[in-house]
Amino acid sequence: MKHFISVDDVTNIDTLADRALAYKAGPFADLALGAGKRIGMLFLNPSLRTRISTQIAAQNLGMEAIVFNIDKEGWALEFEEGTLMNGTTVEHVKDAAPVLGQYFEILCIRTFPSLQNRDADYAEKIINQFIKYTGVPVVSMESATLHPLQSLADIITIKETFKAEYRPKVVLSWAPHIKPIPHCVANSFAQWINAWGKADFVITHPDGYALAEQFTRGAVITNNQEEALKDADYVYIKNWSSYLDYGKILTPNPSWMLTNGKLKHTNQAKIMHCLPVRRNVELSDEVLDNKNSLVTQLAGNRVWAAQAVLSEILHTGLEHA
Ligand code: CP
Numbered sequence: 001m002k003h004f005i006s007v008d009d010v011t012n013i014d015t016l017a018d019r020a021l022a023y024k025a026g027p028f029a030d031l032a033l034g035a036g037k038r039i040g041m042l043f044l045n046p047s048l049r050t051r052i053s054t055q056i057a058a059q060n061l062g063m064e065a066i067v068f069n070i071d072k073e074g075w076a077l078e079f080e081e082g083t084l085m086n087g088t089t090v091e092h093v094k095d096a097a098p099v100l101g102q103y104f105e106i107l108c109i110r111t112f113p114s115l116q117n118r119d120a121d122y123a124e125k126i127i128n129q130f131i132k133y134t135g136v137p138v139v140s141m142e143s144a145t146l147h148p149l150q151s152l153a154d155i156i157t158i159k160e161t162f163k164a165e166y167r168p169k170v171v172l173s174w175a176p177h178i179k180p181i182p183h184c185v186a187n188s189f190a191q192w193i194n195a196w197g198k199a200d201f202v203i204t205h206p207d208g209y210a211l212a213e214q215f216t217r218g219a220v221i222t223n224n225q226e227e228a229l230k231d232a233d234y235v236y237i238k239n240w241s242s243y244l245d246y247g248k249i250l251t252p253n254p255s256w257m258l259t260n261g262k263l264k265h266t267n268q269a270k271i272m273h274c275l276p277v278r279r280n281v282e283l284s285d286e287v288l289d290n291k292n293s294l295v296t297q298l299a300g301n302r303v304w305a306a307q308a309v310l311s312e313i314l315h316t317g318l319e320h321a
Contacts, residue, residue, distance in 0.1 A: 001137075001309070001312040001313050001316055001317045002137060002313075002316075002317045003131055003137050003138045003139070003317070004137075004138075004139045004140060004148060004149075004309045004312075004313065005124075005127060005131070005138065005139075005140045005143065005146070005148065006140075006146050006148055006188070006191065007148065007151070007188075007191050007192050007195045009148075010195075013152075013155060013192065013195060013196050014159075014196075016152065016308050016309070016312065017152065017155050017156045017159055017308070019308040019311065019312070020152065020153075020156050020301070020304035020305050020307065020308035021156060021159070021160060021304065023060065023303075023304045023307045023308060023311070024301070024303075024304045027060045027303075027307070028060060030060075030061050030062075030311055031060070031061065031062045032062055033061050033062060033311060033314050033315075034058065034061035034062040034063035034105075034310070034314055035062040035063075036062075037062075037063050037064075037105040037106075037314070038063060038064045038065070038066060038103065038104050038105060038106075039054075039058045039063055039064075039065050039066070039104055039105065039106040039107070039108055039139075039310065040066055040068060040100055040103060040104035040106075040107045040108065041054060041055065041065055041066065041067045041068065041108045041110075041141065042068050042070050042100070042107065042108065042109045042110070043067065043068070043069045043070065043071065043110045043141075044070055044071045044109070044110060044111040044112070044126070045071065045110055045111060045112045045142075047110055047141070047142075048275075048276070049274075049275060049299050049302050050110060050141045050142060050149060050150075050302065051067065051110075051141075053149075053299075053302035053303040053305075053306050054108060054139075054141060054149070054302075054306040054310075055067065056303050056306075057303050057304075057305075057306035057307035057309075057310055058306075058310060060303070060307050061307060061310055061311060061314065063105075063106075063310070066103075066104070074091075074096075075090035075091040075096070076088055076089045076090050076091070077089060077090075077091055077092070077093050077096060078090075078091065078092045078093065079092075079093050079125055079126055079129050081094075093126075093129045093130065093133060094129075094133050097129065097130050097132075097133035097134040097135075098133055098134060098135055100134055100136075101133075101134040101135035101136045104136060105136060105137075105314075105318060106136060106137050106138075106139060106310065106313055106314075106317075106318075107130065107134050107136050107137070107138050107139070108138070108139040108140075108141050109126070109127055109130055109138060109139070109140065109141060109143075110140075110141035110142050110143075111126045111127060111142070111143055111144060112142070112144065112182055112184075113144035113145065113182050113183075113184070113247075114144075114247075115180050115182065115241060115246065115247030116246075116247060117246075118243070118246040118247075121144040121145060122144070122145055122212070124143055124144050124145060125144075126143070126144065127140055127143045127144070136318075137313045137317045137318065139309060139310070139313070142184055143184065144182070144184070145182075145183060145184055145187055145188075145212075146184050146187055146188040146191070147184040147185050147188045147274070148188055148192070149302065149305050149306055149309065150185055150188060150189075150274050150302070150305075151185075151188040151189055151191070151192035152192070152305040152308070152309065153298055153299075153301040153302045153304070153305040154189055154192065154193075154236070154272060154274075154298065155192055155193075155196055156301045156304060156305055157272065157294055157297060157298045157301050158170065158199070158234060160301075161270060161294065161297075162233065162234075164233075167198060167199055167200050168198075168199050168200070168233040168234060169199070169200045169202065169231055169232050169233050169234070169267070170193055170199040170200070170201050170202070170232070170233065170234045170236065171201075171202045171203075171204060171228050171229055171232040171234065171235050171236065171269075172186060172189055172190060172193075172201070172202070172203045172204070172219075172236045172238065173203075173204050173205070173225060173228065173229070173235055173236070173237050173238075173256070173258065174186075174204065174205035174206060174209050174238070174239065174240065174253075174256055175237045175238060175239045175256055175257060175258060175281075175282035175283060176239060176252055176253050176254050176256050176257055176281055176282060177239035177249070177278060177281060177282060178278065178281060179249070180241035180247050180248065180249055181239045181240055181241055182240070182241070183211060183212070183240045183241070183243060185238050185240075185274045186211055186238050186240045187211055187212060187215040188215070189236055189238070190203060190211060190215045190216045190219060191215045193219075194215075194216075194217065194218040194219060199234075200220075201218070201219045201220065202219065202220045202221075202222065202228045202232075203216055203219045203220070203221045203222075203228075204221075204222050204223065204224065204225045204227075204228035204229075205221075205223065205240075206223060206250075206251070206253045206256060207223050208242055208244060208245065208250040208251075209240065209242055209243070209250070210243060210244060211240065211243055212243055225256060225262070226262070226265075229262055229263065229265060229266050229269070230265045230266070231265070231266065231267050232266040232267060232269045233266075233267050233269055233270065234269055234270050234271075234272060235258065235263070235266065235269045235270075235271055235272065236272040236273070237258045237271065237272070237273050237282055237283050238273065238274065238282075239282055254281075257280070257281065257282060257283060257284060258271070258282070258283035258284065258287050259283070259284045259286065259287060260284065260286045260287055260290070263287065263292075268292060269292065270292050270293075270294050271283070271287055271288070271290070271292055271293045271294060271295065272294050272295065272298055273288075273295050273298075274298070275295055275298075275299055277295070
């Protein structure tokens with residue numbers, strides 16, 4: 001693996017997920033693999049889970065992880081090519097990225113979308129500029145449109161909790177929120193579940209919240225949440241702003257909050273959410289605090305997902321970036 005930006009960078013999802021589960025069983029099995037190597041973790045946006053789980057993953061492989069909150073502590077970066085830098089930006093990514101490539105064997109980056117300009121966000125300019133100029137493997141810790149480390153942890157969690165012989169029914173349900181939220185987790189979950197191909201996948205959302213077809217293609221999509229939830233084995237609850245009317249909250253739709261009542265006709269569905277979550281807005285306390293909620297286990301699995309990805313890059317990616 002050269003970079004880890006989307007599911008397209010993964011040769012075999014099950015093999016990668018199995019490697020993650022092997023690390024869960026034996027976290028220090030490859031302690032010597034990353035000895036003497038460093039990862040840089042650049043944050044342009046806040047994080048709890050991604051930051052800490054990726055640091056632990058690197059340490060489990062013997063690597064040193066250096067965190068840099070570049071949005072608060074670094075120079076303001078410019079991403080436009082050929083621009084006259086006489087404004088607020090101080091350093092071009094073309095200059096900063098190769099320097100970081102001198103310091104680190106692997107560079108991990110978190111950035112969010114503007115939610116103002118769809119074409120610019122979906123072009124993934126920021127992470128692509130780092131890939132172009134840094135000269136070392138780049139790992140997305142969430143980009144403008146995708147969150148692959150989260151999605152790998154999602155798959156791992158389904159694999160380790162589903163024991164029946166049939167294909168699980170997995171439902172991604174839109175939830176209300178008080179502010180416009182990126183599409184990354186939903187896009188990425190759809191992309192990974194579709195690529196995995198081992199679940200019956202349904203997406204449900206109110207009218208106007210259709211996700212980009214490039215990620216949802218292959219899923220059953222309905223505006224009827226009740227119908228979607230019927231017989232579900234897993235419900236992934238998540239808000240996202242409109243893709244069509246880009247970055248907008250069209251209507252609050254509080255009735256889409258997930259409650260115990262709505263889960264009555266599921267197959268005692270397990271509940272997933274990437275966190276952080278707005279309690280009693282996206283889903284009710286009773287759902288989140290129920291034994292069927294996987295949110296803490298899922299967040300714990302972020303360590304093993306990150307460890308599997310870093311391990312794969314250490315094994316195969318360092319020569320090829
Ligand atoms: N799920 C997730 O990425 O959490 P953080 O934003 O806290 O990293």
